[in-house]
Amino acid sequence: MADIADVAERAGVSIATVSRALNGKSASPETRKKVRAAAKELGYVVSSSASSLASGRMNNVGFMVPFVDRWFFTSVLKGVEAVLLDRGYDLTLYDLQGVDEQRGKVFANSLRRASVDGLIAASIELAPDEVRTLRDLGKPVVSIGGSIDGVSTVNVDNLRVSRLATEHLISLGHTRIAHVGSGSALGSAFQLGDTRSEGWQSALREAGIAADPSLFREADFDIPSGYQAGKSLLAYNRPTAIFAASDEIAIGCLLAARDLGLVVPRDLSVVGIDDHQLAGFFGLTTIAQFPEEQGRHAGQMILAMLDQDDVDPQHHTTETTFIVRSSTARPDPAS
Amino acid sequence: MADIADVAERAGVSIATVSRALNGKSASPETRKKVRAAAKELGYVVSSSASSLASGRMNNVGFMVPFVDRWFFTSVLKGVEAVLLDRGYDLTLYDLQGVDEQRGKVFANSLRRASVDGLIAASIELAPDEVRTLRDLGKPVVSIGGSIDGVSTVNVDNLRVSRLATEHLISLGHTRIAHVGSGSALGSAFQLGDTRSEGWQSALREAGIAADPSLFREADFDIPSGYQAGKSLLAYNRPTAIFAASDEIAIGCLLAARDLGLVVPRDLSVVGIDDHQLAGFFGLTTIAQFPEEQGRHAGQMILAMLDQDDVDPQHHTTETTFIVRSSTARPDPAS
DNA sequence: GTGAAAGCGCTAACAG
DNA sequence: CTGTTAGCGCTTTCAC
Numbered sequence: 128m129a130d131i132a133d134v135a136e137r138a139g140v141s142i143a144t145v146s147r148a149l150n151g152k153s154a155s156p157e158t159r160k161k162v163r164a165a166a167k168e169l170g171y172v173v174s175s176s177a178s179s180l181a182s183g184r185m186n187n188v189g190f191m192v193p194f195v196d197r198w199f200f201t202s203v204l205k206g207v208e209a210v211l212l213d214r215g216y217d218l219t220l221y222d223l224q225g226v227d228e229q230r231g232k233v234f235a236n237s238l239r240r241a242s243v244d245g246l247i248a249a250s251i252e253l254a255p256d257e258v259r260t261l262r263d264l265g266k267p268v269v270s271i272g273g274s275i276d277g278v279s280t281v282n283v284d285n286l287r288v289s290r291l292a293t294e295h296l297i298s299l300g301h302t303r304i305a306h307v308g309s310g311s312a313l314g315s316a317f318q319l320g321d322t323r324s325e326g327w328q329s330a331l332r333e334a335g336i337a338a339d340p341s342l343f344r345e346a347d348f349d350i351p352s353g354y355q356a357g358k359s360l361l362a363y364n365r366p367t368a369i370f371a372a373s374d375e376i377a378i379g380c381l382l383a384a385r386d387l388g389l390v391v392p393r394d395l396s397v398v399g400i401d402d403h404q405l406a407g408f409f410g411l412t413t414i415a416q417f418p419e420e421q422g423r424h425a426g427q428m429i430l431a432m433l434d435q436d437d438v439d440p441q442h443h444t445t446e447t448t449f450i451v452r453s454s455t456a457r458p459d460p461a462s
Numbered sequence: 463m464a465d466i467a468d469v470a471e472r473a474g475v476s477i478a479t480v481s482r483a484l485n486g487k488s489a490s491p492e493t494r495k496k497v498r499a500a501a502k503e504l505g506y507v508v509s510s511s512a513s514s515l516a517s518g519r520m521n522n523v524g525f526m527v528p529f530v531d532r533w534f535f536t537s538v539l540k541g542v543e544a545v546l547l548d549r550g551y552d553l554t555l556y557d558l559q560g561v562d563e564q565r566g567k568v569f570a571n572s573l574r575r576a577s578v579d580g581l582i583a584a585s586i587e588l589a590p591d592e593v594r595t596l597r598d599l600g601k602p603v604v605s606i607g608g609s610i611d612g613v614s615t616v617n618v619d620n621l622r623v624s625r626l627a628t629e630h631l632i633s634l635g636h637t638r639i640a641h642v643g644s645g646s647a648l649g650s651a652f653q654l655g656d657t658r659s660e661g662w663q664s665a666l667r668e669a670g671i672a673a674d675p676s677l678f679r680e681a682d683f684d685i686p687s688g689y690q691a692g693k694s695l696l697a698y699n700r701p702t703a704i705f706a707a708s709d710e711i712a713i714g715c716l717l718a719a720r721d722l723g724l725v726v727p728r729d730l731s732v733v734g735i736d737d738h739q740l741a742g743f744f745g746l747t748t749i750a751q752f753p754e755e756q757g758r759h760a761g762q763m764i765l766a767m768l769d770q771d772d773v774d775p776q777h778h779t780t781e782t783t784f785i786v787r788s789s790t791a792r793p794d795p796a797s
Numbered sequence: 798g799t800g801a802a803a804g805c806g807c808t809a810a811c812a813g
Numbered sequence: 814c815t816g817t818t819a820g821c822g823c824t825t826t827c828a829c
Binding site: 185186212233 | 507515525550552554564567574575577599689
């Protein structure tokens with residue numbers, strides 16, 4: 128591998144000049160041309176470790192998620208990656224695989240080892256000392272889908288969204304409205320769904336309807352889990368409507384209803400959150416939350432923080448869109 | 463940040479000893495204990511760039527995919543990540559986002575910059591000179607879902623699998639058997655589906671059935687695209703069976719059939735490949751190919767190559783399982 | 798705008 | 814088993 132000295136020799140300039148010319152620092156146009164040519168001829172590429180060691184910049188951003196194989200996270204990832212690649216940054220993925228304890232490992236192994244310039248955490252509750260470590264290291268953090276003290280965030284207004292969804296069902300005349308979302312299990316370490324449960328409860332309360340605890344089910348944010356929850360919810364003394372904390376859960380409920388011989392929306396109304404790729408195929412009424420857009424925004428935020436250090440924490444709320452399809456209707460008076 | 467010298471001083475040993483003690487090289491148990499203690503007290507963590515610069519090891523493996531938001535790739539990713547995290551390796555994600563030209567960029571920006579120790583490429587056709595560059599750099603490569611000259615591979619026997627799927631339909635008595643898969647568009651740069659088309663053709667040929675070109679449709683490997691293809695295939699002069707190159711395509715076809723008022727499997731049989739999470743819900747007959755397992759295997763392969771350099775290219779074929787559900791049956795004699 | 802030189806923090810011979 | 818000593822390849826003052 129050709130190194131910077133080879134390029135310098137070939138271009139007839141000093142090592143320092145090569146470094147500057149290649150990094151867009153002060154250098155005469157003419158020198159720059161010579162250097163570029165020499166570099167190309169030699170097939171020279173900087174050594175990232177040498178460059179990082181000398182400069183302290185890694186050109187790499189970490190992205191931490193509780194799961195990679197969920198639509199929401201994959202979509203966010205896509206948005207983040209698009210922005211980063213475009214700016215020549217690499218993306219290091221930390222997939223916690225649903226095991227919160229992995230977080231400590233990742234911190235010890237990678238983050239503190241300073242192998243990334245910053246961190247984007249999606250639906251993850253970082254511990255205060257982790258945040259402090261990162262700040263002391265001068266590494267910006269942006270959190271998606273959850274707020275962490277003193278950290279920039281990209282979010283949707285989850286409380287509002289879940290109230291909206293619930294109110295939609297109420298306004299159609301439903302009173303037995305169930306909710307499938309995440310409880311404490313994942314919810315605490317991974318900031319997933321508690322706020323949505325609150326929205327459900329508060330909307331019901333304001334409508335003068337008591338939130339029936341027997342109409343709540345916990346579920347992971349995927350289709351099989353939504354299916355289980357749906358089956359259990361619809362087996363006996365069933366609700367006329369379900370507010371699911373995600374489209375994947377909602378689709379699971381729809382499939383459960385189908386398998387139980389229920390007709391949607393006649394026997395059951397279902398509303399989700401996301402606007403998942405499949406939502407349209409199932410006629411699912413939902414609230415779109417554009418995760419890819421959230422990812423792009425988070426990516427831009429962190430790049431901005433990298434460019435000009437110490438920016439104050441920013442907070443961005445992504446807009447949502449209510450999409451009414453055919454999975455919700457007035458309750459059947461006959462039933 | 464405390465550095466290695468601080469630890470050395472505190473432990474009362476030399477810098478070199480600290481390095482060795484912490485890296486599991488020769489060091490007396492007692493020294494090791496002292497050093498560990500000192501490191502912990504100071505909150506010391508190696509600088510990855512310094513360590514990499516000196517050792518040439520990055521502790522990082524690149525993972526390249528044409529898309530992140532497809533079930534297959536997400537599943538593979540999950541498997542790879544599990545193995546790597548477990549061994550303390552980081553994973554750098556290169557998401558080409560369906561744009562093959564991104565590959566060149568990634569090569570220039572990251573791979574040659576030597577920021578990874580090796581590369582796992584899923585369904586990607588690396589150019590010969592790219593492979594050569596990597597080999598010259600001493601960086602192992604493993605390819606998943608496609609074979610590249612002189613590179614280790616993890617694969618399923620795509621030809622066999624697609625023949626199997628087609629033969630299943632033939633054995634049920636179908637003769638108008640359509641295929642939805644990938645054509646040349648993505649197929650060439652991203653090794654996705656051409657082999658599966660071949661399997662379809664050859665199985666038909668051997669059964670003495672002419673593969674009708676009008677019964678072939680190209681599709682991306684996702685549900686919406688499968689839906690489009692299905693709609694177009696089933697609109698007019700329709701086949702009695704469809705072999706889809708992936709479950710997502712197959713599910714798209716199933717949804718298209720549903721929307722056209724067709725009853726599966728009475729009016730139409732559909733078989734896919736994957737055993738996608740949703741396959742069971744749709745009663746889809748399919749051939750399971752365990753992508754997560756493929757990912758784990760690829761991860762182990764590359765770790766092995768990293769441990770003992772210059773191993774000969776290995777080739778691993780993952781087993782598949784035929785799963786018959788309710789989306790396939792004998793053609794309806796009435797139609 | 799350009800060159801010389803001092804590290805960045807660690808690992809890997811090499812002696813002992 | 815441990816200390817000494819070279820670098821690893823680049824960026825960045827500091828002079829000029």
